[in-house]
Amino acid sequence: MAIVTDAATRPGTSVDDVRLAVGAVRRRNRRRLLLALASGAALALVFAMIAISSGAASVAPDRVVATLLGQGDRTEQLVVFTLRLPRILAAVFVGAAFGLSGAIFQAVLRNPLASPDILGVSTGASLGAVWAILGLGLGGAVVSGFALAGGLAVAAIIWATAWRQGLHGIRFVLVGVGLAYVGASLIAWLLARAEIRQAQAALLWTVGSVSDVRGDALVLVMIGVVIGCLLVAVFSRGLPVLALGDDHAISLGMRTHVRRGILLLVAVLLIAVGTSVAGPIAFVALIAPAIARRLVDDGSAALAASVMTGAVLTLGADVLGQFALPQFTAPVGIVTGLIGAPYLLWLLARTERKSRA
C-alpha cells in the first residue's frame, strides 16, 4: 500500500507509473498468498504422513504410498483405509469448514471476534448434544442430530431477532454473544446437575474430537464442505466492497442485506455440519482466520488462506494430541486452542512491533 501512495503523491507522476506500482503490489500480494497456500499444503501433507504412518501399528512411508495406490497387503489396507485415513480426512475437512466459516463471519460482520464460537452457534450445538446426553440419556449418532438442531436453532433465533429492515452486523453480533452466554450457562447448569460420569462424557463432547468420524458422516461432511466452498467462491466476490461498510457498499450498488444473508447462511451451515459430527472443535473458527489474515496480509478476508489454516491447524492438533504425550491421547479440541492461541498471540505481538518501528 505504501508504494502506491508514494507513487501517487509524488509530483509529476503519470497514470502509468501508478498503474505499474499497483501492479507491483498486486503481484507481491499474489505471491504471498500462493506462498502461504503452498507452505500450508506442504505442512498438511507432512502431518498427514505422520498421522497415517505412526500409531499402534506403524506403516513405513513408502508402504503408505504403495497402499494408497492400491498395492498394500490386507493389514496395511485395513490400517490405512479403515482406521487412519478417515480421521485425517475428517480433521482436514472439518477444520477447513471451521476456518472458512469463521473467516466469513469475521469479514461479513466486520468484527474480528465474530466467530461461531463466540456468537453462540457452536454453543447451541454443544447445548443440543449435552442435553441429549444428560437430559435424555442418548448416545451415538442421535447426539449429532441434536447438535445439528441446536446449532441451527441458535442461528435461526439470532436471525429472527437481529433482522430489522435487513441484517445488520452489529445486531447479529450482539444477539449472538448474548445467546452464547445463555447457552454456556445452561450447559454449566446441566453439567452441575448430572451424575458425574455422564457429565464428564458430555464435557468430552463439548471439547470436540475427530476420532470417531467415519462412514456416512464423513461423506456428508466432505460433500457439505465442497458445496460450501463452491458457494462461497461464487458469492464472496462482493466481500471487499462489503468491507467498506454498508453505506459505501449500497452506494456502489450492492444489495448488502442479500449478500450478507447468503454468505452468513453458508457459514452457519458449514459450522453446523462440522460441529454435528466432530463437536465444536474449540476456537478453530476464531483463530484460523486471524492467523490467515496475518499470513496473507493484503487487507482482504483471506478466505482461501483460512480454509488452509483451519485444515492445517486441526490436522496438526489431532496429530499432536495423539502422539505428543505418551500414554495419553488428548482430543483435538484441547490441542487446537493450545497451539493456535500462542501462535496467534505471537503474530499479534510481532505485528505490533513492526507497526511501531
Place this chain on the structure above:
Amino acid sequence: MSGPSTVSDQEAPRVADTALVVAPGSSAGAVPAAAGTAPAAAAADVVASPRRRGRRIGTGRAIAVLAACTLALLAIVAASLVFGVRSIDPGVVWQAIVGPDPANADHNVVWQLRVPRTVIGLLAGVALGLAGTLIQGVTRNPIADPGLLGLNAGASLAVVLCIAMLGVSSPLGYIWFAFGGAAAAAAIVFSIGRGQPVRLALVGAAVTAFITPLIALVLLRDTETFNQYRFWAVGSLTGRGLDVAALLWPFILVGAIVAFVLANRLNLLALGDDVANSLGQRVGTTRLAAGIGLVLLCGTATSLAGPIALVGLVVPHAARRLVGTDYRWIMPTALLLGPVMLLAADVIGRLIVPNAELEAGVVAAFLGAPVLIAIARSRNVAGL
C-alpha cells in the same frame, strides 16, 4: 415516469445512511470537551435532526433515570431480604434488621442467609456493571466483556488448579486464586494487546482460547476436581458469608473510583485514539488505569460469585440506552443497574422453582438475553 421515482427511492436510504454515519459525530458534539468538532456537529444538526431525540439526552432526564434506578435498587434489595424458600413476614424481616434476636429462627435466616447473599449480590453487581462499562469503553467493542477478555477464563483456571493441586475445597479458599488468575490473564492481555482496541479484544479471545482447553484437560482427567468445579462454574450468590464481603469490598471501592475518574477520558477515547491523542490525552495511561480498575472489579466479582455471564455485557448497553453516550452518566447508571440485575436474577431463581433454587448465574443469563436482544433491535444500537 419510473425514472424520478427510482432516483428518489435510492435517495431516501442514502440520506438515512448519511445520518447513520454522522450520528457518532452528533453524540461527540454533546461531549463538552469535544466541542472543537464543530463541522461534525453542524453536519449532524443538518442531517440527523430526525434522529436527535434518541441521541441527545439532557441532564434532567439523566437525573430522573438515576433516581429511578436507585428506587429499583432499593426495591430489589428489599425483595432479596423478604423473598425466599422459607416465607418470612416483611415485618419480621424489618425487626430482624433493626433489632436482631439470636433466639429467633426467622431472624437467623435473615442474617445468616439473606443478608449475606444480598450484600454479595450488591458488591458483585456493582463490580460487574462498572467493569463491563470500562471494558467496552476502552476496547470500543460492543461485545467486549470480562468473559471475552479472558479474565473469567484466567480466574477459572486458577480455581481449577487450586482444587486439583492444592485440594482447596471451599468457596472461601478460591477467592485469592480466582483473583490472581483474573489479574494474571489481564496482565497478559493488556501487555500484548495494548496497541489498538481491536488487538486488545483479539488478544483477550486468544488468551481465552488458550486457557479454556487447559481447564477441560484437567477436568477430563480428574473427576473429583470436575465435581467441585462444576458447582462453582455455574455462578451463585449463596455459600459465601459476610466475612468474604468484608474482605473484598475495598477492592471494589478502588475499582469504582478508577472507573469514575476515567469516565470523561472514555468519552474522548470514544472518538478514536488519534482524536483523543490530539486533544492532549495520554491514551496509553488511560488504558493502563482502566486495566488496573478492570482487574480489581472483575477479579472481585468472580471471587465473590463465580463466572457470571451477561451482566457485564448487558448493563453498559442498557445504561447507554437510558442516559445516552456520555460516560459520566453511564458510569453511575451502570453502578446501579448491575446490582439490580444480579439481585433480580437471584430473587427470581429463589421463586421460580418451588422448594428449590436456580443459581443466579443461570437466571442472569436468561434475564440478560431478552434485554440484550431488545437493545440490539433498537434503532440506534451502535453507540460506541
